Amino acid sequence: MTQPPHDEPTASSPEELRAQVEQTRQQLGETVEALAAKTDVKTRAQEKAAEVKEQAAATAAQLKDKAAQAAHQAQDKLPDPLKEKAARIAGQTRTAAGQAGRLWQEKAPEPVRRSTALGTRWVRDNRTLLIAGGTAVLLWLTCRRKG
Known part of the structure; x- marks a missing residue:
C-alpha cells in the first residue's frame, strides 16, 4: 500500500476515510x-x-445519385430523333431480355437454375457491400495510378 503524499492531509475521521476509499474504488x-x-x-x-x-x-x-443525374443530363442533350431511337432500343432490349429469361427457364438444368438463383439473391441482399467494395477498388486503382 502506498502512503499519501506529504502535502495531502489524511482523513480526520473514519467516515471521511470511508468516503475517500469509495471514491478511489469508483475511479x-x-x-x-x-x-x-x-x-x-x-x-x-x-x-x-x-x-x-x-x-x-x-x-x-451519392455516386448513384450523381450517375443518375449525369444520365438524365446526357439524355436531355440528345436530339429528339436519338431519344426516340434510344427508347425503341430500350424496348427491344426489354423484349429480348424477357425472351432470354423464358429460354433460360426452359433449357437450363434445375441445379444450374437453383445455383444462379441463390447467387442472384446473395447479390441483391449484399448490394451495398458489393457497391462499397467496387468503389473502394476503383478509388485504390485511381490513387495507385496517380502515385
Missing part, C-alpha cells in the same frame, strides 16, 4: 472499464466495420 472501476474497452479488439473492430459500412453506403448513394 479504479472506471479506469478498469476504460482499459477493458480498449482491449476488446473484436468489439472495436465491429464498431469500425459498422462505421465504414455506413460511410460506404453513403458514398455509394
Whole structure:
C-alpha cells in the first residue's frame, strides 16, 4: 500500500476515510472499464466495420445519385430523333431480355437454375457491400495510378 503524499492531509475521521476509499474504488472501476474497452479488439473492430459500412453506403448513394443525374443530363442533350431511337432500343432490349429469361427457364438444368438463383439473391441482399467494395477498388486503382 502506498502512503499519501506529504502535502495531502489524511482523513480526520473514519467516515471521511470511508468516503475517500469509495471514491478511489469508483475511479479504479472506471479506469478498469476504460482499459477493458480498449482491449476488446473484436468489439472495436465491429464498431469500425459498422462505421465504414455506413460511410460506404453513403458514398455509394451519392455516386448513384450523381450517375443518375449525369444520365438524365446526357439524355436531355440528345436530339429528339436519338431519344426516340434510344427508347425503341430500350424496348427491344426489354423484349429480348424477357425472351432470354423464358429460354433460360426452359433449357437450363434445375441445379444450374437453383445455383444462379441463390447467387442472384446473395447479390441483391449484399448490394451495398458489393457497391462499397467496387468503389473502394476503383478509388485504390485511381490513387495507385496517380502515385
